[in-house]
Amino acid sequence: MKIEFTGDNNLSKPNKSLTRSAVGIVVLLILVSLFLIVTGTKSDDGNVNTGDETVSKLVLGNVAEVNSVNYFDRGLSSFFWLLTNYGLIRFDKDGEVVPEIAESWETTDFKRWVFHLRNNVTWHDGVSVTSRDFKYSVDFSKENTDSWESIFGNIDSIETPDPYTVIYNLKDPDYNFLTTMAVAAKAVPEHVFEDVADPKRYDDKKALIGTGPYMFDNFDKNAGIITYKAYDQYWRGKPAVDVIEIKLFKNPETMMMALQKGEIDAPYTYAKGVDYYHVPNLMKNDNLGYMIVDSRTLGNVLWINTNHTPLDNKDLRQALSYAINYAEILNLFTAGxxxxxxxxxxxxxxxxxxxxxxxxxxxxxxxxxLDSIGFKDIDGDGFRETPDEKKIVLDLVMDSSKSDQVRLGEIIKKYFASVGMNVELRPLDSSTFWDTMDVRKTFDMGLAGTTFWGMNMGAGYGSGYVATRYYGWSMVNDSRYDAILDGLLQMQDRDKKKVLAADIQEYYAEEMPQIALYSMNLIQPYNKKYEGWTYNVYYGVICPDTFYNLHKA
Known part of the structure; x- marks a missing residue:
């Protein structure tokens, strides 16, 4: 049977309770005489209206660290799925899976997935995109990335019976496979990389040839500017924005200053709006408009490595959860x-x-x-020791480029010190931070928010962040938890799926492998000289709706 979209394939749905938060923010902004503009457009898969005037150049600010023209440069790679390297399917602005290079797909058992490709899609060098490219992309990931198994580990084999059909045979049924494919199955050009001995050292511009509406043009490292140009032969037609320029900044503060001066048209941070403490100054600028967006994510989470002693003790994790002043965090980081x-x-x-x-x-x-489980201050230095009288120093890692995480880390350290737990802060540059969290797992605790994709990947319900079978920041390897995940992946009956969804939430509440600190709506400012801005729950403002609908006001 062909899969019909029933609304179950994406687990994050509009949050009615958060609507009250949005109203609260609107009231706050109106009180200081700012007209708040909430922008939306029709689905990016319908007919698009590019307006009477195209946009010659759109300048976006970003705080990524980009070092080279390389497929594996972490900072640069964040723009692949936004601009250049689209895959078989993708998320529309509301978080639903829609066709991209694959115009249709079907499965009968959630184990064998057949995708039918369009026959008019080309790489940016004019070479046709075929099913072989998608088989090659999985093989490329296996050979060159440390995290391939967490994404593609369930794929048993891939068939390419003809140039426009690709079949994924899974080891186990996966009800959530479309969500994984919407993000992870980005096409890698076989004709470019097949003769490259070491892709991680391949800094040729050809490494960035993609399939999307924009093609990589140039990276000026000294100026901190990445330039993309609209691809005339993109299968949907040329976008309304001719050139997208990404301007890189050292920190959010300098990026906000550039926004105020009109040097950029919008700040962009993946799955994150601007911090609330920037809003009062931005509100004074009549040239800026705003979108308030239900993020369907968590602003920051305290991730606990349950594989590290003594944090492998769930009673200790529960005790730590009571040491945090959540109301204070809400006031400090979300303006209440x-x-x-x-x-x-x-x-x-x-x-x-x-x-x-x-x-x-x-x-x-x-x-x-803490006293009841034997964690006491034996030597009188103000900090507790383990039941076997060993000193405890819990390290807490954070991304030093994100000022809110650094501030939050200092507050968490204070909270835990108040109950006798010693925390050592370890701010890391972005590249080292993500390597530590995703690959090395050399941390006791970490601070990071979630994304729409992250909460939906794996078996959904944040399992991608939690289970060792995926990224596993919480390093949970528990047969009870895995049984819930297997059920979510294979269960089609909605009533039974609902029970499993409740089970996984009760598991989190009981085991506390991570502590969610707050969720919040996002504020996305933009330059009002353009209209047609759209916020996509996965991509943010760098999305097809914006590309095709943006025009001069």
């Missing part, structure tokens, strides 16, 4: 308009969300729980 998640981790509004234990600030309870 965020939401405090339950111990069940997933945001309210997620498909089949259930109420779990409320996260509560109770220092006395935290201390009492």
């Amino acid at each position: 308009y965020g939401q405090m998640p339950d111990a069940g981790f997933v945001p309210n509004g997620t498909l089949y969300y259930v109420d779990t234990r409320k996260l509560t600030y109770d220092v006395n309870k935290s201390k009492s729980m």
Whole structure:
């Protein structure tokens, strides 16, 4: 049978309770006489209206660190799926899976997935895109990336019976396979890389040849500018924006200054809006408009490596959860308009969300729980030792380029010190931070927010972040948890799926492999000289709707 979209294939749905937050922010902004503009357009898969005037150049700010013209440069790669390297399918602005290079697909058992490709898609050098490129892309990932198994590990074999049909045979049924493919199955050009001995050292511009509406043009490292040009032969037609220029900044503060001066048309950070403490100054600028977006994500999470002693003790993790002043964090980081998640981790509004234990600030309870499990201050230095009298120093890693994480780390350190737990802060540059979290796992605790993709990948419900079978920041390797994941991946019956969704949230509340600190709506500012801005729940403002609908006001 051909898969019909019932609304279940993406787990994050509009959050009705967060609507009240959006209203609160609107009221706040109106009080200071700012007209708040919430922009939206029709689906990016319908007919598009590019307006009477095209946009010659759109300048976007970003704080990524880009070092070279290389497929594996982490900072540069963040623009692949946004601009150049589109895959078989993708997310539309509402988070639904829609066709891209594949015009249709079907499965009968969620184990054998057949995708039918368009016959008019070309690489940016004019070579036709075929099914072989998608088979090669998986092989390329296996050979060159450390995280390939967390994404493609369930693929048993790939068939390419003709140039425009690619078949993925899975080891186990996967109800959530489309969500994985919408992000992970980006095409890699076989005709470019097949003769490259070491792709990680291949800095030729040809390494960035893609399939999307924009093609890489130039990277000026000294100026910190990446330039992309519209691809005239893109199968949907040429976008309304001729050139997209990415201007790189050292930190969000200098990027916000550039926005104020009109040097950039919008700041862009993947899955994140601007920090609320920038908003008062931005509100004074009549040239800026704003979108308030239900992010369907968590602003920051305290990730706990449950594979490290003593954090492998769930009672210790529970005790730590009571040491955090969640209300204070909401006020400091969301201007009081965020939401405090339950111990069940997933945001309210997620498909089949259930109420779990409320996260509560109770220092006395935290201390009492720590005492009861034998974590006491034996030597009188103010910090607790383990039951076998060993000193504890928990390291907390954070991305030093994200000022909110650095500030939050300092606050978490203070909270834990108040109950006698010693925390050492370890701010890392972006590249080292993600290598530490994704690959090395050499951390006790880490601070990072979630994304729409991250909450939906794997078996959904944030499992991609949690389970060792995926990225596994929480390093959970538990047969009970894995059984829930297997059920979510294979179950088609909605009532039974609803029970499994409740089970996974109750598991989080009981085991506390991570502590969700807050969720919040995103604020995305933009230059009002253009209209047609659209926010996509996965891509953000760098999305097809914006590309095809943006025009001069």
